[in-house]
Amino acid sequence: MKLKPCLALVLGLGVAGSTLAATELVVATVNNGHMIEMQKLTKHFEQAHPDIKVKWVTLEEGVLRQRVTTDIATKGGQFDVMTIGMYETPIWGKKGWLKELRPDAGYDVDDLLPAIRSGLSSDGKLFAAPFYGESSMTLYRTDLVKKAGLSMPDRPTWEQVRDIAAKVHDPKAGVYGICLRGKPGWGDNMAFLSTMVNTFGGQWFDLQWKPQLNSKPWKDAVGFYVDLLKKYGPPGASANSFNENLALFNEGKCGMWVDASIAASFVSDPKQSKVADKVGFAQAPTAVTPKGANWLWAWALAIPASSQKADAAQKFIHWATSKDYVKLVGKEVGWGNVPTGTRKSTYATPEFQQAAKFADAELKAISTANPNDSTLPKSPYVGVQFAAIPEFQSIGVAVGQQMSAALSGRVTVDQALAASQTAAEREMRRGGYYK
Amino acid sequence: MIVPLVMTLYFSTVRYNLMQPGEHAFVGLENFEFFVTDPGFGPAVLNTLLLLGSVIVATVVLGIGLALLVHEPFPGRGLVRVLLISPFFVMPTVNALLWKHMMMNPIYGVLAEVWRFFGAAPVDWLTEHPLFSVIVMISWQWLPFACLIFITSLQSLDREQMEAARMDGANALQRLWYLVLPHLARPVAVVVMIEMIFLMSVFAEIYTTTGGGPGHASTNVAFLIYTQALLSFDVGVASAGALFAVLLANIAAVFLIRLVGKNLDR
Numbered sequence: 001m002k003l004k005p006c007l008a009l010v011l012g013l014g015v016a017g018s019t020l021a022a023t024e025l026v027v028a029t030v031n032n033g034h035m036i037e038m039q040k041l042t043k044h045f046e047q048a049h050p051d052i053k054v055k056w057v058t059l060e061e062g063v064l065r066q067r068v069t070t071d072i073a074t075k076g077g078q079f080d081v082m083t084i085g086m087y088e089t090p091i092w093g094k095k096g097w098l099k100e101l102r103p104d105a106g107y108d109v110d111d112l113l114p115a116i117r118s119g120l121s122s123d124g125k126l127f128a129a130p131f132y133g134e135s136s137m138t139l140y141r142t143d144l145v146k147k148a149g150l151s152m153p154d155r156p157t158w159e160q161v162r163d164i165a166a167k168v169h170d171p172k173a174g175v176y177g178i179c180l181r182g183k184p185g186w187g188d189n190m191a192f193l194s195t196m197v198n199t200f201g202g203q204w205f206d207l208q209w210k211p212q213l214n215s216k217p218w219k220d221a222v223g224f225y226v227d228l229l230k231k232y233g234p235p236g237a238s239a240n241s242f243n244e245n246l247a248l249f250n251e252g253k254c255g256m257w258v259d260a261s262i263a264a265s266f267v268s269d270p271k272q273s274k275v276a277d278k279v280g281f282a283q284a285p286t287a288v289t290p291k292g293a294n295w296l297w298a299w300a301l302a303i304p305a306s307s308q309k310a311d312a313a314q315k316f317i318h319w320a321t322s323k324d325y326v327k328l329v330g331k332e333v334g335w336g337n338v339p340t341g342t343r344k345s346t347y348a349t350p351e352f353q354q355a356a357k358f359a360d361a362e363l364k365a366i367s368t369a370n371p372n373d374s375t376l377p378k379s380p381y382v383g384v385q386f387a388a389i390p391e392f393q394s395i396g397v398a399v400g401q402q403m404s405a406a407l408s409g410r411v412t413v414d415q416a417l418a419a420s421q422t423a424a425e426r427e428m429r430r431g432g433y434y435k
Numbered sequence: 436m437i438v439p440l441v442m443t444l445y446f447s448t449v450r451y452n453l454m455q456p457g458e459h460a461f462v463g464l465e466n467f468e469f470f471v472t473d474p475g476f477g478p479a480v481l482n483t484l485l486l487l488g489s490v491i492v493a494t495v496v497l498g499i500g501l502a503l504l505v506h507e508p509f510p511g512r513g514l515v516r517v518l519l520i521s522p523f524f525v526m527p528t529v530n531a532l533l534w535k536h537m538m539m540n541p542i543y544g545v546l547a548e549v550w551r552f553f554g555a556a557p558v559d560w561l562t563e564h565p566l567f568s569v570i571v572m573i574s575w576q577w578l579p580f581a582c583l584i585f586i587t588s589l590q591s592l593d594r595e596q597m598e599a600a601r602m603d604g605a606n607a608l609q610r611l612w613y614l615v616l617p618h619l620a621r622p623v624a625v626v627v628m629i630e631m632i633f634l635m636s637v638f639a640e641i642y643t644t645t646g647g648g649p650g651h652a653s654t655n656v657a658f659l660i661y662t663q664a665l666l667s668f669d670v671g672v673a674s675a676g677a678l679f680a681v682l683l684a685n686i687a688a689v690f691l692i693r694l695v696g697k698n699l700d701r
Contacts, residue, residue: 066665069453069454069668070453070665070668073453073454073668074453091454183646184646184647184648184649185646234542235541235542235557235559236540236541236542236559236561236562238562238648238649239561239562239645248542253542390452390454390455390668391454393454393666393667393668394662394663394666394667394668394669397662397666397667398474401475401646401647401648401649401650401651402650404648404649404650405648405649405650405651405652407649408562408563408648408649408650410649410650410652411650416650419474422474423474426469426472427667430469431455
């Protein structure tokens with residue numbers, strides 16, 4: 001049992017001895033399409049920098065988060081470049097766990113979209129470079145909406161969405177009115193539900209850091225969501241997150257779907273979607289206020305403060321998040337597949353405009369999201385669909401569980417919210433926000 | 436063995452959250468209190484015991500049944516036995532995914548097709564009966580193990596004695612009750628023991644299918660500790676939880692050893 005790793009280590013050392021000149025960068029990343037593409041294109045980087053070798057550790061989102069968090073918190077030093085989200089970046093940056101990024105003039109930092117850049121900064125210092133960014137929007141089937149004799153406004157209200165869902169819903173034909181996330185998790189159903197709560201006029205915490213989960217906006221929003229999915233959603237919605245809904249939509253089983261803007265490029269790709277030519281895009285639905293109705297997220301590359309190979313890591317991040325990288329993907333893979341949501345220049349490229357009919361809708365969605373001002377009442381936290389504080393993960397997980405229970409009808413919405421409030425208060429008290 | 440235990444003991448008495456490193460202040464029993472007052476704690480303990488009990492009963496009863504079925508020679512017996520054993524070699528995560536997507540999915544699962552064939556509305560298993568679904572998966576996985584033990588043990592059943600009983604006019608049920616089952620007492624004890632040890636910490640099936648939900652409907656103690664340790668990054672509370680799990684396992688083991696011990700003495 002123990003012998004094998006040792007042997008491997010000895011052999012590995014023997015091999016490594018011969019190429020000691022090269023610096024080996026260990027990059028941890030998510031198994032999303034764009035990152036897999038980046039791995040394939042790494043050879044271009046290695047050709048340009050023969051003294052650097054890149055080793056990839058590709059993991060599923062949840063597992064990646066656990067690995068990098070434990071690594072950075074215990075100063076493990078396993079990774080030289082980490083793929084982290086907009087949630088972790090400001091928290092870790094503030095703690096001094098990440099190296100500040102100071103790209104040179106060629107990188108053109110001002111080309112980054114302001115919303116994304118500010119979400120990855122803390123006190124004006126950039127701590128992670130965005131690899132791709134996203135907001136949320138409404139995807140719908142133009143043919144079904146037309147058949148129902150309705151039209152989709154550019155910025156629909158939730159009421160309008162409900163009416164359309166009711167008309168389009170036809171389970172006998174295997175079409176469900178609307179698909180939404182229901183799988184528990186702070187990045188799964190809570191990412192979506194938080195935006196819904198925002199637009200219904202709610203917030204996670206008030207200025208005294210008191211959780212607001214049993215307030216009226218939460219009841220309105222969650223009540224609406226549960227009712228909508230029960231009546232016009234697919235069966236088993238409480239187990240669906242992004243990938244499950246993507247599969248359903250691509251199979252032509254959803255009339256509408258409100259989710260990450262990145263979905264737009266997948267559902268309009270004829271290679272994987274049966275309904276590629278029948279998809280329309282609108283902004284995320286609103287209710288009381290447009291504030292925080294669409295989320296803001298970015299996967300970004302950062303260097304842990306403990307890394308011994310910061311220079312090489314800088315070079316790699318510089319390459320992977322540059323304008324040239326976007327052009328490289330456009331040339332090698334196709335302009336429909338370039339990582340979006342990071343740079344103004346990407347959206348200004350005519351080839352991209354042509355390949356991605358969702359470009360304008362996505363840019364609009366990202367520009368209207370503001371992590372520093374996303375709730376109707378003032379909030380003490382940063383983040384649209386999360387609160388960038390360390391306690392949020394466990395609160396989000398606990399609340400997400402309760403919401404999925406409400407969706408599956410095990411408990412009422414009021415019971416679920418009361419239990420969520422208790423869980424949130426416990427965590428906040430333990431975090432020392434109040435006695 | 437002793438080092439991790441001591442480390443766990445130490446961690447369980449300090450405030451140690453990975454997201455807020457720094458001082459490991461001594462907090463006494465606060466972590467234990469926090470773990471036990473978790474709203475998911477009651478359901479988790481109950482679910483752990485329910486899962487344990489149901490799976491053990493299901494595998495023992497069905498295992499004996501199947502073992503008796505394939506005990507008498509018939510054409511193709513070897514193949515049937517191999518098929519019986521095979522689920523045990525499926526990895527837990529694969530087993531879970533298989534059931535989640537192929538069998539239980541309400542839209543395209545096999546079970547949904549069967550329901551539709553009979554004109555009924557498909558059941559959304561993982562939402563409506565999450566714990567039951569997990570029990571089904573794990574029973575399917577562990578049935579071969581029980582079956583295997585019972586098959587081998589039946590091989591050593593005294594045929595002459597059975598024959599004599601039949602001559603004396605004992606019917607099949609009587610033979611089962613007075614000869615076969617007492618003969619199987621020991622293997623049953625062994626199966627219960629081993630399954631108990633392994634099923635205490637069922638995790639993969641829950642993680643891949645229901646994520647402990649909806650609510651806490653399918654959260655067991657192992658999964659609750661996981662949420663504390665790796666979703667909340669709270670090492671202190673997770674350690675307290677781990678110690679609690681050790682305690683729970685020991686309590687169960689003491690009862691069990693007494694029960695089984697009685698059997699083995701005879």
